[in-house]
Amino acid sequence: MLDTTEPDVVLVNPRLWPASGLHRAAALASRLVTVDLGIIVDAATPSELRRTKLLRFAAYIDKRHLSARGLNDILTALFARETKFLTAMSTDRPLVPELSGRELDLLELLASGLESREIARRLRIGERTIKMLIGNVLRRLGAENRAHAVAIACELELISGWEIDA
Structure with missing residues (x-):
C-alpha cells in the first residue's frame, strides 16, 4: 500500500514535460502547498x-555539477526550509559553453532567420553539415529549438548585435 502523506521535498525535472515544463512544475507546487x-x-x-x-521554487540544481x-x-x-540554487554559476566550470567559430557563425545566421539551405550556401558547406552543427x-x-538557441546565445552574449530584455 502506498503512503498517502505528502513528502517534505520534491525534485522534478521540468524537461520531462516537452512544453511549458516550469509552468507545469509550478502547477504541481500549487497542489503541494506544504512541500518545497x-x-x-x-x-x-x-x-x-x-x-x-520568479516562480519561487525552493531549489534549482544543475545535475552536471552535482x-x-x-x-x-x-x-x-531543503529539509531545513532553506532555498538552494546550485548552477554552473556557483562552480568553477563556466556557464557559457565553448562553441567553435563555425558554430558561432551559424548562430548569427540562425538569428537572422535563415533556413538551413541558405545557411549552407553562405558558409559554403553542405546542408547535412549545417543540420549536424545545429544539433x-x-x-x-x-x-529545444533554433529560436531557443538564439535566445540563449543572446542572453550569454555569444552573438553580437542582438539584445533581449531581461
Missing part, C-alpha cells in the same frame, strides 16, 4: 534560473 519543490536539470540556463526564482555530497547538502538545506549547438546550449 525543487527543479533539477541537466543543463542550466540563465533565463531558466531567473524564471525558477556530486553525492552536494546532493546531500542540498537536501539537508550540436542545440545540445551544447541546452536549447
Whole structure:
C-alpha cells in the first residue's frame, strides 16, 4: 500500500514535460502547498534560473555539477526550509559553453532567420553539415529549438548585435 502523506521535498525535472515544463512544475507546487519543490536539470540556463526564482521554487540544481555530497547538502538545506540554487554559476566550470567559430557563425545566421539551405550556401558547406552543427549547438546550449538557441546565445552574449530584455 502506498503512503498517502505528502513528502517534505520534491525534485522534478521540468524537461520531462516537452512544453511549458516550469509552468507545469509550478502547477504541481500549487497542489503541494506544504512541500518545497525543487527543479533539477541537466543543463542550466540563465533565463531558466531567473524564471525558477520568479516562480519561487525552493531549489534549482544543475545535475552536471552535482556530486553525492552536494546532493546531500542540498537536501539537508531543503529539509531545513532553506532555498538552494546550485548552477554552473556557483562552480568553477563556466556557464557559457565553448562553441567553435563555425558554430558561432551559424548562430548569427540562425538569428537572422535563415533556413538551413541558405545557411549552407553562405558558409559554403553542405546542408547535412549545417543540420549536424545545429544539433550540436542545440545540445551544447541546452536549447529545444533554433529560436531557443538564439535566445540563449543572446542572453550569454555569444552573438553580437542582438539584445533581449531581461
